[in-house]
Amino acid sequence: MANARMLAAKANNTNIGSFIIMALVLGSCVANGEYLGGGRELTGNPTVFDITQFGAVGDGRTNTFKAFLKAWIQVCASPVPATLLVPKGNFLAGPIIFAGPCKSKVTVNVQGTISATTSGFATPEWILFERVDNVHLTGPGIIHGRGEAIWGADGCGKKFKCNLPPTSLKFRNIVNLEVSGISSVNAKAFHMFLVKTVNVNIHNIKIIAPAESPNTDGIHLSNADNVRILDSFIGTGDDCVSVGRGSNNVTVERVVCGPGHGLSVGSLGKYPNEEDVSGIHFKNCTMRNTDNGLRIKSWGGSTPSKAVDIHFEDIIMENVKNPIIIDQNYGSRGGESRVAISDVLFKGVKGTTITKDFVQFMCSKSVPCKGVVVDDVKLSFVGHKGGHPSASGGLIGSLCNNAGVVFGGRVNFPLCPNQK
Ligand SMILES: *[C@@H]1O[C@H](CO)[C@@H](O)[C@H](O)[C@H]1NC(C)=O
Ligand SMILES: *[C@@H]1O[C@H](CO)[C@@H](O)[C@H](O)[C@H]1NC(C)=O
Numbered sequence: 001m002a003n004a005r006m007l008a009a010k011a012n013n014t015n016i017g018s019f020i021i022m023a024l025v026l027g028s029c030v031a032n033g034e035y036l037g038g039g040r041e042l043t044g045n046p047t048v049f050d051i052t053q054f055g056a057v058g059d060g061r062t063n064t065f066k067a068f069l070k071a072w073i074q075v076c077a078s079p080v081p082a083t084l085l086v087p088k089g090n091f092l093a094g095p096i097i098f099a100g101p102c103k104s105k106v107t108v109n110v111q112g113t114i115s116a117t118t119s120g121f122a123t124p125e126w127i128l129f130e131r132v133d134n135v136h137l138t139g140p141g142i143i144h145g146r147g148e149a150i151w152g153a154d155g156c157g158k159k160f161k162c163n164l165p166p167t168s169l170k171f172r173n174i175v176n177l178e179v180s181g182i183s184s185v186n187a188k189a190f191h192m193f194l195v196k197t198v199n200v201n202i203h204n205i206k207i208i209a210p211a212e213s214p215n216t217d218g219i220h221l222s223n224a225d226n227v228r229i230l231d232s233f234i235g236t237g238d239d240c241v242s243v244g245r246g247s248n249n250v251t252v253e254r255v256v257c258g259p260g261h262g263l264s265v266g267s268l269g270k271y272p273n274e275e276d277v278s279g280i281h282f283k284n285c286t287m288r289n290t291d292n293g294l295r296i297k298s299w300g301g302s303t304p305s306k307a308v309d310i311h312f313e314d315i316i317m318e319n320v321k322n323p324i325i326i327d328q329n330y331g332s333r334g335g336e337s338r339v340a341i342s343d344v345l346f347k348g349v350k351g352t353t354i355t356k357d358f359v360q361f362m363c364s365k366s367v368p369c370k371g372v373v374v375d376d377v378k379l380s381f382v383g384h385k386g387g388h389p390s391a392s393g394g395l396i397g398s399l400c401n402n403a404g405v406v407f408g409g410r411v412n413f414p415l416c417p418n419q420k
Contacts, residue, residue, distance in 0.1 A: 049074045050085045058089020058112055065093040076102035076132070083107040086114060086141060094120045095166070100132035110141030110182055116168070118149040124163070125170035125193070132174055139181030139205075143168055147188040151213050164189040164215055171197050180204050191236065192219045200227040206234075211259035211289075213237030218260065221247045223275060230254055239264045240290070241282075245305075246275030251283070258288030262320075264295045265310050267330050269302025269339040276306040286316045287351075293323035294346060298364075300328070301335030309343045317351035323379055324349065326372070326403070328364040342370040347409075352382040358413040359398035361405060368402040376409035 049071040052058070056067035068084075075082040081104050089112040098108065116126050126145065129135060145168040165188035171177055172195040183206040184191040191207045194200060207218040218234040221227060223246035231254045234240040240257035242264045243250055257263055263282050268274060287293050294312040317323055324346050328337040341363065358379050363369035397414030398405075407415050 047078065047080060048083045048085050050087055051091065052087060052089075056091055058087070058091050060090035060092055060115060062092060063094055063117065064091045065096050068093060068096045068098075072098055075106050076100060078106075079103050081105040081107070083109050086110045086112050088112045090115055092117060095123050095125070096127045098127070098129045098132055098135075100130065100135075102132055102135075105134040105136070106132060107136045107138060109138050110143065111139075113142040113144055115144045116146050116166075116188065118146055121166045123166065125167045126188070127169050129169075129171045129177075130173060134176045135174060136178040136180070137169075137182060138179075139183065141182060143182055143184045145185065145187035145191070147186040147209065147213060147216065150188055167191075167193040169193070170195065171200075173197070175199055177201070178203075182206075183208060185209065186213065187216050187236075189215045190217045190220050193217075194219070194221045194224045194227065196223045197227070198225045200224060201230075202228065203230040203232065205232045207232070207236055207240075209236040211235075211237055217242050218257075220244060221250065223247065225249055227251070228253070232256075234260060235288075236260045242266065243277065243280050244268070245271070245277065247277050247280065249279045251281050252285065253283045254285065255282075256286045256288065258286075258290045258318075260290050262287060262290045262292035262295050262322075263312070264292070264297060265307060266295070266297035268296075268298040268307055269305060269337050270299045270331065272303045274303070274305045274339075276308070277310075278306070278308045280309070281311045282313070282315065283311075284314045286318070287320050287323075288318045290317075290320050291322070292325055293317055293320045293353075294325070294349070295322070296326045296341060296344065297330035298328045298337040298339040298341070299331040299333055300337050301333045302337050302339055304338040304340070304367075307339055307341045310341075311345040312347070312349070313345065314348040315350075317349065317353065317379065319352055319354050319382060321353070321355050322360060323353045323355075323358055324374070324377070325360045325362075326369060327360070327362050328369075329362060336366040337364040338367055339364070340367040340370075341372075344369065344372045345375070346373070346377060347375040349377040349379065351379060353379045354382060356381050356396045356413075357399060359400075359405075359416075361398075361400045361403040361416075363402035365402050368404065370404060372403050372405045374398075374405060374407050374411060376411070378410055378412045380412075 054067040054070040056064035167190040168187040400416035
């Protein structure tokens with residue numbers, strides 16, 4: 001209680017300062033004959049809460065998570081749109097939870113760097129936004145996971161049961177999320193994980209980790225609807241984008257991916273009774289030196305579900321291994337996958353590959369892939385670059401196991417036998 005009162009007193013002091021600044025700003029706007037107002041009325045609450053006003057020190061050594069929480073309480077309780085500001089500096093922090101619901105729209109503006117502690121994680125995430133609607137995380141600052149300190153330990157790979165190190169940024173149970181301008185560097189495992197989020201706009205972000213960093217997916221979606229990921233750069237050690245169970249209406253556009261394991265739908269069918277996936281569209285993306293290109297993957301021995309309307313269009317590839325692949329035997333578990341895949345389009349794919357099996361469709365015997373179209377795919381083989389075996393083991397051309405594939409347009413490699 002005493003704490004809350006002290007904070008309120010502090011906030012009021014700040015407000016006098018901002019009142020004077022606002023007066024000056026408004027004065028100069030009028031002088032210039034411009035109107036820059038809107039949303040920053042002086043209602044008795046400051047709208048920007050700087051974490052250094054709550055005790056944070058940006059020296060890279062002091063754990064500042066308490067300052068984040070104190071500032072967040074003010075931001076989230078604000079009746080008008082409010083901003084949590086991380087100014088220039090290096091702010092070390094253990095697990096942070098930005099929990100809602102909040103009273104108004106909230107922004108977290110990162111100008112400096114937030115660095116993760118290297119131990120002390122009881123939770124599967126480092127920074128969690130939970131039940132905060134109308135939230136905007138923006139930059140140009142850096143979210144630094146400091147994964148390099150723990151990557152040496154055993155990764156999870158395709159193991160079925162395994163607790164991953166914490167995700168850098170998790171968003172869960174959110175409606176209306178925007179993420180822009182930030183860079184996520186060296187996450188301990190996933191950089192960004194969206195769970196049960198609706199109406200998401202991610203744009204102009206950077207995701208960076210070395211090719212050999214384990215399980216560092218760029219952006220992973222699970223039960224996410226109406227998602228756009230645009231104009232971003234993702235170079236990491238696992239999938240650049242992976243669209244998982246129960247996700248619908250997802251567009252990934254003008255994303256540059258590499259290094260990494262490519263743009264993926266899946267892995268699907270890992271857990272019992274997964275929700276269907278539909279309307280996943282990747283457009284105008286560039287893949288550089290990735291371990292896979294465009295991929296759909298599902299686990300063997302799964303319960304039934306569907307993955308429909310998955311399009312990859314206008315994609316440029318440079319030195320990509322396994323450029324186009326559907327792998328329904330993903331993961332170390334026996335039995336057939338029962339994830340039914342249909343209406344899949346690969347159109348306008350060009351560039352270079354380091355494996356000669358340009359197209360690999362390894363679909364399930366019990367639910368063969370339906371309506372797969374490969375149209376205008378022109379890829380040149382540029383050498384093995386140190387001998388990379390492909391997923392299906394070095395055939396030349398295309399493989400269509402349990403898949404009805406229609407090839408159209410200009411395609412410059414041998415097609416599956418017994419197909420058009
Ligand atoms: C798909 O998502 C976009 C936002 O990314 C939204 O504008 C559009 O209305 C959604 N479509 C459907 C059918 O929900
Ligand atoms: C890719 O970008 C080009 C140029 O802006 C545009 O003409 C084309 O329609 C885009 N492709 C898709 C699938 O949106």
